[in-house]
Amino acid sequence: MHHTITTHIFLASVIVCLAVISPISAAESDGYPRALISTSLGDITIELYPDSAPRSVEIFLGLAEGKRPWRDPESEEMVTRPYYDGTIFHRVIKDFMIQGGDILGTGHGGAGFTFADEINAAGLGLDTTPAISNGQPHPHIAGLPNVIAAIRDHYIVPRLNARGVSRNSPPAQQQRAIHDILEELDGQLSIQDLYETMGYRYDDELIARPPVAGSLCLANRGPNTNAGQFFINVTDTPHLQGLHTVFGHVIAGMDVVHAISESATDEQARPTHPVTIISVRRIDSDDSSQERPEE
Structure with missing residues (x-):
């Protein structure tokens, strides 16, 4: 049946169907906090969106800088040290995305707590689709x-x-x-109605941003199951609209993202040669040396 x-x-x-979406403009980019993801294959500069996902940005930066307590899987103690340092991109799919932020490096770990999605489905048009x-x-x-x-x-x-x-x-x-x-x-x-039936909840007050190439999104296992893992899109992913929080965008280092995405992988999409996240740190938003995406 x-x-x-x-x-x-x-x-x-x-x-x-792939949506055609314009890249973020320089004007829109002004004033947003930035962070530098240093990896074993090079640096990725990201801009974060507190107007789209304030809680997600706060938690991401707090974990990155060791200001937000998280549970050490070995000691089971809550610790305050940089969460992402030394982790790997454990799931990499060419022409799709690269995923990291798992303290275990298996795809099954997290920071020891979960937090809610921050998505404006109506702003993405899902209420009328x-x-x-x-x-x-x-x-x-x-x-x-x-x-x-x-x-x-x-x-x-x-x-x-x-x-x-x-x-x-x-x-x-x-x-x-x-x-x-x-x-x-x-x-x-509507797609929004359907997703709400599945347990997703939305906030019309947030700025809506679709998951496009270069978007920084939270990985999850369903509604409100964010736990520190994130992924960076290699291409537009309209099928993920309404399902994942978009909380930032790559403004420099997409060549590094592409290089990571093209890593040789095993059957679980895990790189055969580990790609390490050396550190994630907030940087000066006024640093004029950082590139912006082309308009």
């Missing part, structure tokens, strides 16, 4: 298994049950019912 539903939703909906159109999921969500499962579990299965249709019903009856349900949902369910 679930296989039939999932297959039906995925039909003709596997093309991913249909999750389902013409009987198909929006291209930005079609390739996300957990989102497709949410459509199935929260919207399709309850409506099938209300119609008295079960996995024991004839396949043709199941297909007709699914078709009718998708028509009911067509254009009526």
